[in-house]
Amino acid sequence: EDKVVQSPLSLVVHEGDTVTLNCSYEVTNFRSLLWYKQEKKAPTFLFMLTSSGIEKKSGRLSSILDKKELFSILNITATQTGDSAVYLCAVRTSGSRLTFGEGTQLTVNP
Amino acid sequence: GAGVSQSPSNKVTEKGKDVELRCDPISGHTALYWYRQSLGQGLEFLIYFQGNSAPDKSGLPSDRFSAERTGGSVSTLTIQRTQQEDSAVYLCASSASGTAAYEQYFGPGTRLTVT
Numbered sequence: 001e002d003k004v005v006q007s008p009l010s011l012v013v014h015e016g017d018t019v020t021l022n023c024s025y026e027v028t029n030f031r032s033l034l035w036y037k038q039e040k041k042a043p044t045f046l047f048m049l050t051s052s053g054i055e056k057k058s059g060r061l062s063s064i065l066d067k068k069e070l071f072s073i074l075n076i077t078a079t080q081t082g083d084s085a086v087y088l089c090a091v092r093t094s095g096s097r098l099t100f101g102e103g104t105q106l107t108v109n110p
Numbered sequence: 111g112a113g114v115s116q117s118p119s120n121k122v123t124e125k126g127k128d129v130e131l132r133c134d135p136i137s138g139h140t141a142l143y144w145y146r147q148s149l150g151q152g153l154e155f156l157i158y159f160q161g162n163s164a165p166d167k168s169g170l171p172s173d174r175f176s177a178e179r180t181g182g183s184v185s186t187l188t189i190q191r192t193q194q195e196d197s198a199v200y201l202c203a204s205s206a207s208g209t210a211a212y213e214q215y216f217g218p219g220t221r222l223t224v225t
Contacts, residue, residue, distance in 0.1 A: 004152075006152075034213070036216075041218045041219040042217060042219060043216050045213040045215070088152060088153065090153070097155050097166060097168075098143070098153070098214065099155065100145075100155075102150075
């Protein structure tokens with residue numbers, strides 16, 4: 001059974017802090033790993049990673065994948081209150097289905 | 111439309127009743143997915159449609175759950191004889207292709223409460 005595990009499940013920081021969110025996986029037929037930000041109901045896409053060692057960046061967010069050790073990290077630097085959300089990691093396998101982790105609830109306090 | 115839309119946004123139903131949830135994907139998207147998210151849980155895959163291919167139903171939790179996609183566009187997820195454990199947010203997503211590395215765009219979801 002495909003499995004995606006995120007840690008920590010919950011994180012509370014102050015504005016300006018840097019955070020690292022973790023995602024490990026055990027799946028068959030790995031195709032890609034995706035990160036989503038979920039603030040209310042609909043997750044919004046952040047990154048898709050398919051190759052090891054290549055960092056994806058978007059503003060203060062960055063992510064990298066290690067296909068040998070089967071994990072990915074999502075970094076957020078200089079956090080802002082607007083970064084407060086649930087961050088979901090998902091792995092795409094054969095047939096294009098996504099297997100999601102439980103998510104990390106990030107709270108950024110002013 | 112501009113994005114994926116779902117209806118209703120909220121649905122309260124009594125245990126044992128049937129419910130239908132609707133998803134309108136982004137125009138032109140060939141792949142459509144249903145997920146559900148129970149309180150405090152990650153998203154759970156339910157079913158996937160790609161073009162005219164047979165759907166991947168491997169995530170449906172029981173035979174009370176079914177889904178169809180008419181004309182390759184709108185999809186309806188039906189839950190028969192609802193149970194309290196069916197209470198969750200049901201999310202629909204679509205993507206331009208099911209086989210290539212395209213991101214999935216999510217709708218706002220339907221919050222189902224079974225009393």
